[in-house]
Amino acid sequence: xxxxxxxxxxxxxxxxxxxxxxxxxxxxxxxxxxxxxxxxxxxxxxxxxxxxxxxxxxxxxxxxxxxxxxxxxxxxxxxxxxxxxxxxxxxxxxxxxxxxxxxxxxxxxxxxxxxxxxxxxxxxxxxxxxxxxxxxxxxxxxxxxxxxxxxxxxxxxxxxxxxxxxxxxxxxxxxxxxxxxxxxxxxxxxxxxxxxxxxxxxxxxxxxxxxxxxxxxxxxxxxxxxxxxxxxxxxxxxxxxxxxxxxxxxxxxxxxxxxxxxxxxxxxxxxxxxxxxxxxxxxxxxxxxxxxxxxxxxxxxxxxxxxxxxxxxxxxxxxxxxxxxxxxxxxxxxxxxxxxxxxxxxxxxxxxxxxxxxxxxxxxxxxxxxxxxxxxxxxxxxxxxxxxxxxxxxxxxxxxxxxxxxxx
Amino acid sequence: xxxxxxxxxxxxxxxxxxxxxxxxxxxxxxxxxxxxxxxxxxxxxxxxxxxxxxxxxxxxxxxxxxxxxxxxxxxxxxxxxxxxxxxxxxxxxxxxxxxxxxxxxxxxxxxxxxxxxxxxxxxxxxxxxxxxxxxxxxxxxxxxxxxxxxxxxxxxxxxxxxxxxxxxxxxxxxxxxxxxxxxxxxxxxxxxxxxxxxxxxxxxxxxxxxxxxxxxxxxxxx
Numbered sequence: 001x002x003x004x005x006x007x008x009x010x011x012x013x014x015x016x017x018x019x020x021x022x023x024x025x026x027x028x029x030x031x032x033x034x035x036x037x038x039x040x041x042x043x044x045x046x047x048x049x050x051x052x053x054x055x056x057x058x059x060x061x062x063x064x065x066x067x068x069x070x071x072x073x074x075x076x077x078x079x080x081x082x083x084x085x086x087x088x089x090x091x092x093x094x095x096x097x098x099x100x101x102x103x104x105x106x107x108x109x110x111x112x113x114x115x116x117x118x119x120x121x122x123x124x125x126x127x128x129x130x131x132x133x134x135x136x137x138x139x140x141x142x143x144x145x146x147x148x149x150x151x152x153x154x155x156x157x158x159x160x161x162x163x164x165x166x167x168x169x170x171x172x173x174x175x176x177x178x179x180x181x182x183x184x185x186x187x188x189x190x191x192x193x194x195x196x197x198x199x200x201x202x203x204x205x206x207x208x209x210x211x212x213x214x215x216x217x218x219x220x221x222x223x224x225x226x227x228x229x230x231x232x233x234x235x236x237x238x239x240x241x242x243x244x245x246x247x248x249x250x251x252x253x254x255x256x257x258x259x260x261x262x263x264x265x266x267x268x269x270x271x272x273x274x275x276x277x278x279x280x281x282x283x284x285x286x287x288x289x290x291x292x293x294x295x296x297x298x299x300x301x302x303x304x305x306x307x308x309x310x311x312x313x314x315x316x317x318x319x320x321x322x323x324x325x326x327x328x329x330x331x332x333x334x335x336x337x338x339x340x341x342x343x344x345x346x347x348x349x350x351x352x353x354x355x356x357x358x359x360x361x362x363x364x365x366x367x368x369x370x371x372x373x374x375x376x377x378x379x380x381x382x383x384x385x386x387x388x389x390x391x392x393x394x395x396x397x398x399x400x401x402x403x404x405x406x407x408x
Numbered sequence: 409x410x411x412x413x414x415x416x417x418x419x420x421x422x423x424x425x426x427x428x429x430x431x432x433x434x435x436x437x438x439x440x441x442x443x444x445x446x447x448x449x450x451x452x453x454x455x456x457x458x459x460x461x462x463x464x465x466x467x468x469x470x471x472x473x474x475x476x477x478x479x480x481x482x483x484x485x486x487x488x489x490x491x492x493x494x495x496x497x498x499x500x501x502x503x504x505x506x507x508x509x510x511x512x513x514x515x516x517x518x519x520x521x522x523x524x525x526x527x528x529x530x531x532x533x534x535x536x537x538x539x540x541x542x543x544x545x546x547x548x549x550x551x552x553x554x555x556x557x558x559x560x561x562x563x564x565x566x567x568x569x570x571x572x573x574x575x576x577x578x579x580x581x582x583x584x585x586x587x588x589x590x591x592x593x594x595x596x597x598x599x600x601x602x603x604x605x606x607x608x609x610x611x612x613x614x615x616x617x618x619x620x621x622x623x624x625x626x627x628x629x630x
Contacts (some may be wrong), residue, residue, distance in 0.1 A: 011513035011526055016506070023546075027509035097531040307501050310462055312490020312518035312566075314483050400454070403497070 002275045015315060015322035027297075028329060034289050035333025036340055038282035039379045043341035045272065045273075045279055046371045048360070053267050054367075055189025055359035059083075060087055060257045064112075065229035066141040066238050068255040069100055069245060075253035078227060079263055082255070083359045085161065085194025087116035087129035091224035092252065099249050100228050105236035110137040113203045114226035116217060117174050128164070130174060132203035139231055141197050148183055155205070156180060159197040160185040172196070175206045176213020189361025266356055283382065290326055290386030298394040299405075305394045306402030315395045322391035323384050330383025334376035341375075410436040410459055410570065410602055415468030417454050417624075428454040429624040430534050432468070436603070438569070441596040445614045452605035455548045455621070456572045459603060461485050469499035472570065490518045494563030498575035502547040503557050508534065509543040512562045521568060526565065533561035537591065553584035562589060571595060573604045577611070589614060 021028045059082075070078040074090035081088045094111060101109040113132035133141050135152055136375070141159060145152060153159065158179045160166055170181045179198065187193055203220065210218040232241055242254040298305070301322075308318045362368075395400060417429045423516075425616055446450050457463040460468050461477040470477045473492060477485055495501075503512045509530055513592045516526035522619075533562035535542040539550075556576060563571060571590065577585040593614055596602050604611065604623055612618040622627040 011510060011517045013517050015510075016503070016514070016517060020505045206432065239499075302499075303499075304503055306462075307497075307503070308491065308514075309486070310460065310495045311562075312486050313517045314486040314518070317486075317518060398463045400457035403462070404453075 008370045009242075012040040013320060014326065017328060018319055020321070020325055021328055023116075028332075031290070031293055031329045032333035032336065034282075034286050035138060035317045035330055035379050035383060038279060039334040039337025040341035040344060040373050041279045041337075042378075043338045043372060043375045044345050045276070045340065046375065047363070047368065048358070049268065050274075050363035050367055050371065051189065051360040052264060054363045055361035056261050056264055058361055059188040059190030059192065062262065063201055064143070064231075065126055066232040066257065067229060067230035067242055067245070069096070069228040069249070069252050070226065070255065072251050072253050074226070075255065076384060078253075078259065080191075081114065081129060081195075082260065083264060085129055085163075085191035087114045088115075089226065091221060091226055093225045094225045096249060096252065097228055100230060100245055100252075103241065103245050103248055105233050105241035106230055107233040107236075108137065108139055108231040109348050110134050110139055110229045111200070111225040112229060113200050113224075115203060115206070115220070116175070121148065128172075129191070130203065131195050131197050132200035133197060134200045138229075139247050140229055144185065145183075153182060153199055155199060155200070155202055157182040159183050159185060161191075161193040161195045161197075163193040164196060167273055175204045175210035175218045177202075177209050187361060188359075190359040194272060226288045233337050238316065285374045286382060289385045290330075290383050291390065294322055294326055294387035295390040295393075297325075298390040302394050302397065302405045303375075306397070306399040309395070309399035309402065315392070317393035319388070319391040322385050322394070326387030327392075329386040331376055331380040333383070334379025337379065338372040338375055409438040409474065410434075411469075411471040411554075412455075413471070415458060415465045415470060415562060417451075417458060417465050417613060427624045429458065430464075431625065432624070434619075434626075434627065436601060438601055439473045439596070439599050441593070441602045441614065443615035443617070444603065444606070444619045444621060445609050446609065447607075450621040451502055451624040452621055452622075453574050456495075456571065456574050456603060456605055459570070460495060461489055486518065490515060491566060493570050494566070494568035495564045495573065496556075496559050496570045496573040496576045498578045502522045502555055502562075504547055506545055507544050508539060508558050511547065511558055512565055514562060515565045528598050529565060529567075530561070533564055534558075553580050553587075554597060556584070557582060557591075560588065564595070568600070569577075570601045570603070570625070573602065576604065576607060577606065585596045594616065 066244055068078065068082070074088070077088040077090060097111050099111050100106060111134050115127045115130035115132065117130060135142070142152075145159070156179050158172065158181055160181055164174060164184075166181050168181050168183055172179050172181065179202070185192065207218045209218050230241075232238060238256045238258060239326040242256050245252065247252050250267045254306050305318050305321070308321065397405070412432055412434050413431060415432045415522070416427070419426045420535065426449070432455065442454060446452050446551060452472055454463065458465055459472070461470070461472070464478055472488060475488060477488070480488065484560055503514065512530040513526045513532060531540060533544065534543055537560060539557055539561070542550060542554065544581065547558070550558065560576070571592070576592075577588050580588065589611060618630045619626050
C-alpha cells in the first residue's frame with residue numbers, strides 16, 4: 001500500500017491511543033481479561049439482585065394474598081414452593097379455615113390443596129406442582145380467569161404457570177386423569193411459573209381415579225387442605241394479624257409477604273457472600289494489576305512520553321495517552337465482562353437460583369442495559385483511575401529526563 | 409530569537425554532582441546555524457534541552473521569541489514548543505506502534521484545533537526526505553538512516569522557526585549523514601534557525617557559528 005491509497009487522516013490523541021492498543025494485542029488482551037472477570041461477576045450479581053427484587057414485587061402482587069397459612073411443619077416447604085415452584089405436599093385439617101376466618105383482621109380465606117405429581121411414571125406428564133384452588137372462595141386465580149377467559153374453569157381444565165412447557169389446548173395427564181390447558185399465566189419469576197392450577201374438586205377426582213388409573217394412587221386424607229390464602233380487612237397490619245392467627249390457631253405457620261421477602265433476602269445474601277468477595281476482591285486485583293501494569297508501561301515508555309512532551313504535548317495530554325489506553329482496556333473488558341456475565345447467568349441460571357431458593361424475573365431490557373452501561377463505565381473509570389498515578393508520574397518528569405531515562 | 413542569560417544546570421546523583429552547564433549566556437539570531445561540539449558530557453544535550461524547555465535551569469533565564477520559558481505555564485510552554493521548536497534526537501525516536509506517516513503527523517495532535525493540513529504536509533515532507541513510498545510501514549521496517557530522516561520530517565511538520573538537533577548524524581553511514589546535513593543546510597537557507605550538537609567537528613564548516621563546550625562552559629566560539 002502506498003500513501004496514495006491511504007485516506008487523509010487526522011492525527012489525534014485518541015488515534016494514538018487506539019493504535020497503541022491495537023498494535024500491542026497481547027498486552028491489551030491480557031489486561032482486558034482481568035477486567036472481564038470482575039465485570040462479569042459484578043454484572044451477574046447486579047442482574048440476579050435486580051431479578052430477584054422484581055420477582056418478589058411481581059410475584060407477591062400476583063399472589064394476591066396478604067398471608068399464607070400452612071401446617072407448622074410445612075413452612076419451609078411452602079416457602080420453597082412459593083419461591084421456586086418446587087413440588088411439595090403437606091396437609092392440615094380443612095376445618096382450620098373457619099378458625100382462621102374468625103380471627104380479627106381477616107377478611108377472606110381460601111383453601112388450596114397441593115399435589116406433587118410423579119416424575120417417571122406413565123400416569124403423569126412429569127413432576128409438577130399442582131395447586132387445587134376453591135372456585136367458590138378463591139381470590140388469586142379467579143380474577144385472572146375472569147379477566148382472560150371470561151369464565152370459570154371446567155372440571156377437566158387447568159391453568160399453567162408461564163414456565164410449564166405446554167401450549168393452550170394441550171392435554172396433560174395427572175395420576176391417569178386427563179386435563180386440557182385452558183390458559184397460561186403471565187411470568188412472575190416465582191414458584192407459580194412452574195405450577196399448574198386446577199379446581200380443588202378436580203384434585204379430589206384425581207385422587208379417586210388414581211386408585212384404578214395410576215401406578216401409585218394419590219392419597220389425600222378426607223377434609224384435608226394444604227394452605228389457606230388470607231386476605232386482610234382494610235387497615236389491618238399483616239404482621240399483627242399473622243401474630244393473632246399463630247396465637248389463636250395452634251399448629252400453623254403464617255407466611256407474610258414481608259416474611260417471604262426477608263427469607264428471600266437472606267437467601268440472596270447467602271449467594272452474595274461469595275459474589276461480593278469475588279467482585280470486591282477482583283476490583284482490588286484489577287486496581288493493583290493496572291497500577292503494576294501501567295507503572296511498568298509508564299517506565300518502559302518514559303522515552304515515548306518524553307518525546308510526546310518534546311513535540312508539544314502538555315502534561316495532561318501525555319498522561320492522557322496512558323490513561324486513555326487504560327480506560328479503553330477497562331471499557332472493552334467491561335463490555336466483554338457484561339457479555340460473559342450474561343452468558344454465565346444464562347448457562348447457570350437454574351443451578352444458581354434453585355441452589356439458593358431464589359425467585360427471578362427478568363428485570364427488563366432497560367434496567368439491564370442501564371446496569372450493563374454502569375458496569376462498563378465503572379470498569380473504564382476504575383482502569384483509568386488505576387493508571388492515573390503512574391501516568392502522571394512519568395508525564396510530570398522533565399521531558400529531558402524522561403527521554404534519557406528511557407534510554408537507560 | 410533565542411537568548412540564554414547566565415544559565416546553569418547541575419545534575420545530582422547520590423553524593424555526586426555534575427555541572428552540566430555553568431553560567432552560560434548567548435544570543436542566537438533568527439536564521440543562524442549554530443553547531444555545538446564537545447566531548448560526551450560537555451553539556452551539548454543539556455544546552456539543547458534547555459533551549460527547548462525540556463529541562464528547567466537551576467538558575468538563569470531562557471527566552472525563545474522573547475518569552476521566558478519558565479515564566480510560562482505548562483500549557484503555554486508546550487504550545488510554544490509545538491509551534492516554534494522541532495527536535496531531532498540522536499536515538500531512534502519514532503513511536504513503534506505508529507506508521508511512518510502517522511509518526512510524521514503526530515505533532516499535529518498537540519496543536520490546538522490543528523490546521524487540517526497535517527496529512528498533506530506530512531506526505532510532502534516524506535517526499536522531501538525520499539520516504540513517501542515507506543509511509544505506511546512501521547518504524548522497525550526501516551533502516552536506521554531512514555528512521556532518522558522520518559524523525560527530521562516529523563520535526564519539520566509544524567514548520568518550526570527553530571530546529572534543535574542532538575547528534576542527528578550519529579551511527580549513520582557517510583552517504584546518509586551527507587543527506588541529513590544537506591537537508592539541514594537547505595532548511596537553514598530557507599530561514600530556519602538551527603542548533604546542532606555533534607561530535608563531528610567537520611560539520612562546523614557548514615555552520616554560521618561554532619561553539620565548543622567543555623565541562624559546561626564555552627571554551628571556544630567562532
